[in-house]
Amino acid sequence: MSVWSGYLTLILEGALVTLQLTVMGSALALVMAFLAGLGRLSRFFAVRALATAYIEFFRGTSIFVQLFWVYFVLPFAGLTLTPLQAGVLALGLNVGAYAAEVVRGAVKAVGREQSEACVALNLSRYQRMRHVILPQALPLMLPTFCNNAIELLKGTAVVSLISLTDMTFQAQVVRAQTGSTLVPFATILILYFLMALAISAAMRWLERRMARSLDGIRS
Numbered sequence: 001m002s003v004w005s006g007y008l009t010l011i012l013e014g015a016l017v018t019l020q021l022t023v024m025g026s027a028l029a030l031v032m033a034f035l036a037g038l039g040r041l042s043r044f045f046a047v048r049a050l051a052t053a054y055i056e057f058f059r060g061t062s063i064f065v066q067l068f069w070v071y072f073v074l075p076f077a078g079l080t081l082t083p084l085q086a087g088v089l090a091l092g093l094n095v096g097a098y099a100a101e102v103v104r105g106a107v108k109a110v111g112r113e114q115s116e117a118c119v120a121l122n123l124s125r126y127q128r129m130r131h132v133i134l135p136q137a138l139p140l141m142l143p144t145f146c147n148n149a150i151e152l153l154k155g156t157a158v159v160s161l162i163s164l165t166d167m168t169f170q171a172q173v174v175r176a177q178t179g180s181t182l183v184p185f186a187t188i189l190i191l192y193f194l195m196a197l198a199i200s201a202a203m204r205w206l207e208r209r210m211a212r213s214l215d216g217i218r219s
Contacts, residue, residue, distance in 0.1 A: 007184070010170045011167050011174065011184060011188060012167075013165070013170065014168070014169060015191050017084070017164065017166045017167070018153070018166045018191075019195065021156045021159060021166060022149070022152060022156060024092070025087070025091035025092045025156070028088060028089070028091075029093075029094075029095040030096070030099070030145075031092075031096070032054075032097070032099075032100065033096045033100045033103050034100075034103055036054050036055055036096065036100035036103075037099070037101065037102070037104040037107070038103065038129070040052060040055070040101075041104060041108075054097060054100075056097075057097075058094050058097035059097045059098060063158055064161070066094055067087070067090040067161065067162065068161075070089050070090045071086035072162075083159065083163060086159075086162060087159035087166075090158075091156065091159075092152075094155070095148050095149075095152045095155070098148055099144070099145060099148045102144045102148070103141060105140075106138070106140040107134070109137065109140055110133050110137050135210075138210055139210045142210065143203070146200060146203035146204075149199050150199055153192065153195055153196060153199065154192065154196075156168075167192075171184035171187065
């Protein structure tokens with residue numbers, strides 16, 4: 001029993017790495033989503049083209065290939081990253097490309113009369129976006145952002161391919177040392193599920209809070 005408690009500790013240490021990857025990857029994905037999503041709505045062709053190229057490239061190529069490029073190919077260009085940095089970068093850029101279309105769609109979904117009212121009030125484009133459009137678009141984004149965050153959580157398993165000791169990697173270590181497949185992989189199955197539940201609960205709380213704050217904007 002003490003042996004298995006040691007293996008469980010190993011998996012829990014990997015869970016902390018998975019959690020770290022999820023938090024940092026989600027933060028990067030959120031930044032890229034707003035940059036690229038709003039970039040698609042820019043008045044400038046070069047900005048729209050750059051944002052579109054980023055979105056189409058990262059949606060159109062495999063996360064496995066992206067991870068290998070970041071970790072194994074970039075060093076040839078003089079940029080060497082740790083496994084954690086490579087995992088965060090690949091996951092953040094990949095999920096950010098999907099989330100960018102969520103941002104663009106939510107902004108476009110805000111009623112045209114809102115923009116027209118802002119123009120009538122002589123608000124600048126930045127003021128319209130910052131104070132009127134985005135506060136109304138954010139609640140529309142949150143359900144899909146929740147899905148994106150959960151997908152990123154599950155996607156962290158790919159970092160085991162570059163020997164980053166996340167919980168999937170640690171489960172493979174336990175399986176190799178004990179010969180048991182059921183125990184380690186059942187454990188990480190439960191841990192992934194609990195983490196996904198926590199993300200869903202946090203997003204639902206945020207969604208309710210933002211919906212209440214919209215009352216003052218719409219009134």
